[in-house]
Each structure stands twice: as C-alpha cells, then as structure tokens.
Amino acid sequence: MSPTTMSHTILLTGATGMVGQALVPLLARRNDVSGIFALTHETGYQGPPEKIIPVRGDVTAGPELGILQAASREMLDRVTIIVHAAADTRFSAPLDAARAVNLEGTKNVLEFASHCPRLKAIVALSTVHVAGKRTGPIREGDLQHDAGFVNSYEQSKYEAELLLREGMSELPISVLRLSTVLGDSTTGEVARIVAIHHALRLYYNSLAPMIPGTPDSPVDLIAADYAAAAVGHFATDGFQAGQTFHICGGEDVLTLGPLLALTREGFLRYRPSWRKRAIEMPAIVDLPTFELFARSVEEVGDNILRSSVAIIKHFVPQLAYPKTFDDAACAGSLPAAGFLKPEALDFYPSVVRWLVETGWGEHRSRAEGAAT
Amino acid sequence: MNIGISAIEYVLGADTLSVEELEARGLLDSPAVRLREFGFCCARLSRDSSYALATAAAKKLLETTGVDPAGVEAIFYAGATPGSHAVETSNPLSTFNYPVARLQYELELTRAAAFGVSQVGCLGMMASVALARDFLLSSKSARRALCVSADVLPAGCKREMIYNVISDGACAVLVEKECGQNRILAYRQITKGYYWDSIALKNEITVAYFPTARNIVRDTLAEAQLDAANISCILPHNVSWRSWEILLGLIQMGRDQLFAENIGKMAHVIAADNWINLRDAADAGRLHPGDKLLLFTFGFGANWACMVLEH
Numbered sequence: 001m002s003p004t005t006m007s008h009t010i011l012l013t014g015a016t017g018m019v020g021q022a023l024v025p026l027l028a029r030r031n032d033v034s035g036i037f038a039l040t041h042e043t044g045y046q047g048p049p050e051k052i053i054p055v056r057g058d059v060t061a062g063p064e065l066g067i068l069q070a071a072s073r074e075m076l077d078r079v080t081i082i083v084h085a086a087a088d089t090r091f092s093a094p095l096d097a098a099r100a101v102n103l104e105g106t107k108n109v110l111e112f113a114s115h116c117p118r119l120k121a122i123v124a125l126s127t128v129h130v131a132g133k134r135t136g137p138i139r140e141g142d143l144q145h146d147a148g149f150v151n152s153y154e155q156s157k158y159e160a161e162l163l164l165r166e167g168m169s170e171l172p173i174s175v176l177r178l179s180t181v182l183g184d185s186t187t188g189e190v191a192r193i194v195a196i197h198h199a200l201r202l203y204y205n206s207l208a209p210m211i212p213g214t215p216d217s218p219v220d221l222i223a224a225d226y227a228a229a230a231v232g233h234f235a236t237d238g239f240q241a242g243q244t245f246h247i248c249g250g251e252d253v254l255t256l257g258p259l260l261a262l263t264r265e266g267f268l269r270y271r272p273s274w275r276k277r278a279i280e281m282p283a284i285v286d287l288p289t290f291e292l293f294a295r296s297v298e299e300v301g302d303n304i305l306r307s308s309v310a311i312i313k314h315f316v317p318q319l320a321y322p323k324t325f326d327d328a329a330c331a332g333s334l335p336a337a338g339f340l341k342p343e344a345l346d347f348y349p350s351v352v353r354w355l356v357e358t359g360w361g362e363h364r365s366r367a368e369g370a371a372t
Numbered sequence: 373m374n375i376g377i378s379a380i381e382y383v384l385g386a387d388t389l390s391v392e393e394l395e396a397r398g399l400l401d402s403p404a405v406r407l408r409e410f411g412f413c414c415a416r417l418s419r420d421s422s423y424a425l426a427t428a429a430a431k432k433l434l435e436t437t438g439v440d441p442a443g444v445e446a447i448f449y450a451g452a453t454p455g456s457h458a459v460e461t462s463n464p465l466s467t468f469n470y471p472v473a474r475l476q477y478e479l480e481l482t483r484a485a486a487f488g489v490s491q492v493g494c495l496g497m498m499a500s501v502a503l504a505r506d507f508l509l510s511s512k513s514a515r516r517a518l519c520v521s522a523d524v525l526p527a528g529c530k531r532e533m534i535y536n537v538i539s540d541g542a543c544a545v546l547v548e549k550e551c552g553q554n555r556i557l558a559y560r561q562i563t564k565g566y567y568w569d570s571i572a573l574k575n576e577i578t579v580a581y582f583p584t585a586r587n588i589v590r591d592t593l594a595e596a597q598l599d600a601a602n603i604s605c606i607l608p609h610n611v612s613w614r615s616w617e618i619l620l621g622l623i624q625m626g627r628d629q630l631f632a633e634n635i636g637k638m639a640h641v642i643a644a645d646n647w648i649n650l651r652d653a654a655d656a657g658r659l660h661p662g663d664k665l666l667l668f669t670f671g672f673g674a675n676w677a678c679m680v681l682e683h
Binding site: 205206207208209210276277278279280281282283285286288289292293296299300301302304305308 | 402406409410535564565566573574575576578579580581582583584586587614615617618621622
C-alpha cells in the first residue's frame with residue numbers, strides 16, 4: 001500500500017546523521033508532508049524551521065523512545081510514517097554497544113510504531129553490508145547467511161533486519177539497504193565525516209600503507225543526495241510494505257584499483273603541492289598481510305599509528321570479500337519517479353575536491369566562499 | 373659488460389649483548405620480549421671506532437683475495453652517521469679529516485680515487501656498490517673498486533630504531549669488471565625527501581616503507597627481466613622478521629626465499645646487512661651458480677634501494 005494520497009506526519013529518527021540531514025529539507029519541501037518530528041538525542045538541534053518539530057529522545061531508551069509523555073502522546077496520535085535512520089554506525093563499536101542502538105533501538109521503534117493508530121509506513125534504514133563476508137552477487141531479497149561479519153555494525157544491522165522481517169507480518173515495514181554514502185553529487189559536500197573519509201585522509205597524510213582486496217574488488221558508493229531522495233521516495237510515494245531495496249551503485253560500481261588512482265588524481269589536481277610529497281598509493285594486499293600489519297601496529301605502534309590503523313581495520317577488510325549488490329527493484333522504481341542515479345565516476349572527484357579544499361570539513365566556510 | 377661482486381669480508385662489534393641485557397641497560401624502547409617476537413636475539417656492540425672496524429674489514433678482504441692494493445682504482449666509503457665520516461681531533465677544522473683518505477693511505481691504495489658516500493642511511497653500501505659499478509662502466513681502464521661501510525653508534529646510544537635492533541659493524545666489498553660472480557643485473561634507488569625528518573615523520577615512514585618497497589622490488593625485477601618466482605634467495609637488510617613477513621606478502625614471495633638466519637644473531641648492521649648475508653648465504657651453500665638474488669634495503673632520508681644479482 002502506498003501512503004500517497006494523504007497528508008503525512010513523519011517521525012524521523014537519526015535526523016542529524018548523514019542521510020537524516022539531507023532527508024529533512026527534502027521531506028519538508030513536500031506538499032503532502034504536514035509535519036516532521038525529528039527525533040535526536042543531540043541537544044540544541046534546530047533543523048529547518050518549517051514543518052520541523054525537534055524532539056529530544058533516544059531510541060535506546062525503551063519503547064517510549066525517551067520522549068516526554070505529552071510529546072509522545074501527540075506523536076502517537078499524528079504519525080503516519082516512521083523513517084528509522086538512527087544507528088550506531090561506528091565500525092569499531094563493541095558488539096553490545098552496536099546492538100544496543102541498532103537492534104534494541106529498532107525493537108523499541110517497532111514497539112512504538114505498534115501504538116500509532118494512523119501509521120501507514122515504517123521505513124528502516126539498513127546497510128547492504130548485512131551480507132557480511134558473503135561474496136558474489138547479493139540480491140535485495142537475500143538476508144540470512146552464515147558467512148560471518150567484518151564488524152559489529154554489519155552484525156547488529158543484520159540482526160535488526162531479522163527483527164524487521166519478523167515484524168513485517170504485523171506492521172507495514174520496508175527495509176532500505178544503503179551502500180556507502182559518500183557526499184553530495186554536485187558540491188561534493190560531506191555532511192558527516194565517517195570512516196571512508198577518514199581513510200582518504202590517511203592516504204593524503206601518508207598514513208595508509210595497505211588495503212586488503214584486489215584491484216578488481218568492487219567499491220559500491222552512492223551520493224548523499226541520491227540516498228536521501230531514494231529514502232524519501234520509498235518512505236512516501238514508492239513505499240512497498242514487506243519489501244527490501246538496495247540503494248546502491250548496483251552496476252555502476254568502481255573497483256579498488258581505479259578508485260585509488262582516481263583519488264590520487266584528485267589529490268594532485270586539487271592540491272598541486274601534494275605532488276612533492278611523492279606519497280605512494282596504498283598497496284593492495286591479501287587479507288592475511290593486512291591483518292599482520294594491523295596486529296603489528298597494535299603491538300608496537302605509537303598512538304598516531306595505532307589510531308590510523310584502528311580507523312581502517314574495522315571496515316576495509318570488507319574489500320577482501322568482493323560482492324556486487326543487485327538493485328533491480330530499486331532501479332525499477334526510482335527512475336520511473338524521476339530520480340536519476342548520479343554516476344560514481346562523476347561525483348567521486350567532487351567529494352575528493354571538497355575534502356581536500358575544506359581540510360576534511362575543518363574549513364567548510366572557505367569552500368562555501370569559493371563556491372559562490 | 374659483466375660487473376660483479378668478487379669478494380666480501382666483514383667484522384662485527386666484539387661485544388654480544390642479548391636483547392634482555394640491552395633492555396637492562398636502558399638501550400631499548402620496546403620490551404625485550406617484544407623484540408624477540410620480532411626475531412631479534414642480540415646485538416653486537418663495538419668499543420672500537422667505525423674507522424677501526426672499516427680498516428679491519430678492508431684489510432681482511434685484501435689479504436684473503438690477494439688483490440694488489442695498487443690495482444684498486446676507486447674506494448667508496450659509506451657510513452650512515454656523520455660520525456662515520458670524520459676523524460676528529462680537538463681542532464674544529466679536523467672535520468676535514470676524512471677516513472676514506474686515511475684508509476686509502478693506510479691500505480696503500482695508491483691509485484684509488486676516494487669517495488665518501490653519506491646521507492643515505494642504511495643504503496650507503498648498496499649505493500656504493502652501484503656507484504662503483506657506474507665508475508667501472510665509465511672508465512675504460514679501471515678494473516676494480518673497493519666499497520667499505522662502517523658504523524658504530526656512540527656509547528650509551530639507544531640500540532632500537534623503529535622496532536629494529538641495531539648492531540655495530542663494518543663490511544668490505546670488492547666490485548670487479550668481468551667478474552663471474554654475483555653479476556649486477558639491475559639496481560634501483562628511490563629517495564623521498566618528504567620524509568627527511570626521520571623523527572617527526574616516524575609513523576609516516578613506517579607506513580610509506582611498505583608500498584614503496586613493493587614498488588621498487590617490482591620495478592627492479594622488471595629491469596632485470598625477472599619476476600618474483602625467478603628469485604632463488606632474498607638477501608635482506610636485517611630489520612625485524614615481522615617486517616619481512618609483511619613485505620613478503622606485498623612482493624608475493626615466500627618465506628623459503630628469504631635468507632633470515634642473521635636477523636636474530638646479528639641484528640641490523642646498518643648498511644652492511646645485505647652483503648654480510650650474501651657472504652654467509654654463499655658460505656652456507658645456500659647459493660648456486662646462476663641463482664638470481666634480490667637485495668633490498670631502506671635508509672633514512674628516506675631511501676629505498678633494490679639490487680638483483682646473478683650468483
């Protein structure tokens with residue numbers, strides 16, 4: 001059922017996340033959205049004023065989501081769509097901590113949803129990497145496997161998806177699996193610096209020695225604005241209960257070797273003085289070699305080196321399990337609704353440029369000034 | 373023209389100290405147990421000067437080979453530290469007193485042009501051998517050159533650098549034209565000046581070491597028209613066994629190709645490792661005529677070098 005013909009009141013968890021930030025203004029612009037409860041545990045969140053109702057809460061704080069009782073009652077009465085984007089996206093988080101947000105948080109949101117009388121849609125954001133250490137083509141309908149996981153994020157989101165699948169018999173749930181969200185397709189702006197951006201910075205600063213995988217390992221990336229548009233679509237006009245969609249590069253996927261070359265090209269183009277450092281591209285190695293290096297650094301490296309390795313060791317091993325994500329259902333729905341997927345080859349350099357010119361976001365205003 | 377290595381001699385510091393003894397004397401940064409895990413058992417410390425060790429190694433080479441000192445057309449003297457390149461007295465101008473000239477005189481190398489090779493860290497000896505090759509190639513009449521490296525760390529100086537244990541020692545290598553042994557097939561050197569401050573950029577150097585090493589090994593093999601499988605033996609610089617395990621993964625070579633016997637008992641003898649290992653691998657019967665040998669080393673600066681020989 002598509003909740004298209006009604007005026008929507010949306011509860012958005014994770015409004016300050018990378019996708020949440022792009023999603024809020026996009027939803028607020030829609031004529032069929034009358035209000036957005038933006039749930040966040042961060043204090044002082046404002047968001048765009050129109051239609052936005054900031055709500056202090058926490059998905060880990062039980063089925064009431066830590067919301068004050070009066071506000072909770074109003075939300076329960078009004079909410080028609082829940083977009084559950086809140087997550088602990090740290091790859092290095094202990095499994096218990098990741099489960100507390102990603103699994104228990106999802107459980108709490110479903111419990112909350114079950115008390116919303118006008119609810120028509122729950123859209124839960126997940127990750128294509130619930131496929132863990134599986135290799136080869138991954139379909140949108142796939143879930144259960146015993147291949148194992150690279151990190152606690154993948155595992156806890158996988159467990160959350162099992163819960164969501166179970167809940168599909170009772171509630172109108174759709175799961176949206178996102179691949180790695182890089183930045184805005186036009187400006188390259190990155191709303192939130194996450195592991196992949198940190199990894200690029202390590203390369204820039206000569207602190208990334210090696211990456212596991214092969215030059216042909218697929219690296220699936222999507223633009224933040226495309227991710228937000230897709231989530232907005234599948235939460236409203238394109239909602240399909242009981243379905244899982246891959247919001248990913250799909251067939252438009254870069255591979256590791258060319259991606260490193262493209263990165264180097266960007267560093268040289270947007271910071272010509274970087275050339276004189278003559279920093280080598282990280283070597284692409286097998287997983288045991290990478291793990292031996294990471295273990296050695298943990299044993300003897302100083303704090304800077306240890307932190308550098310800690311940033312990448314919880315997610316780059318995923319490249320040693322090459323896989324592609326089939327997005328047939330998503331690709332069948334989005335273009336028909338007028339959404340075109342930006343090509344990674346086009347937006348990746350824009351993001352590299354933004355990262356270099358803003359010092360990985362530390363001098364945002366400088367880049368904004370340059371843009372105007 | 374065939375240019376190769378016809379003879380090698382070396383001397384090490386006379387005092388052998390276990391890593392535990394080094395730790396007890398405060399000469400290590402890491403725990404001894406960790407350095408043992410990394411393959412180091414002991415270090416060789418010298419009470420003699422680097423010049424004394426250099427002289428001993430060079431004399432030994434001339435004696436064992438019977439080479440007429442007057443038949444040596446060049447001498448290259450390598451040392452990683454400034455202390456290895458000065459015969460200092462109380463007069464500040466004594467920094468112009470060069471050990472290579474003194475050695476040329478004392479060994480009666482009367483026809484040898486003298487050169488000091490410095491500021492390339494532990495690459496000094498490999499760079500010297502490469503320069504000796506170029507010298508011989510550029511001179512019609514010259515037939516042989518002597519390369520000597522010597523380093524002795526000051527008393528009380530730490531014996532650990534970037535998780536490697538350092539020994540004192542000297543080595544002498546004879547490079548000759550029309551030499552049937554250890555023919556030089558290819559040599560490459562990379563210098564990355566960005567890493568010149570080896571203390572401030574210690575982490576960056578550790579990181580840059582591996583991909584750059586992989587690249588120079590690949591390119592040197594290509595220059596020699598060989599691939600990794602053609603290499604019978606890797607003659608390493610004696611950095612940690614752990615470091616070599618990682619590098620072997622990068623260069624797609626096996627543990628059985630690495631001559632690692634000296635890492636534990638000698639530790640890292642600055643610039644001399646590859647040549648000491650060449651000598652010892654040959655003495656141990658590990659090498660056979662026609663074997664292709666790969667020598668790789670790294671020196672602060674930062675410098676990477678790789679040479680391929682045919683035994």
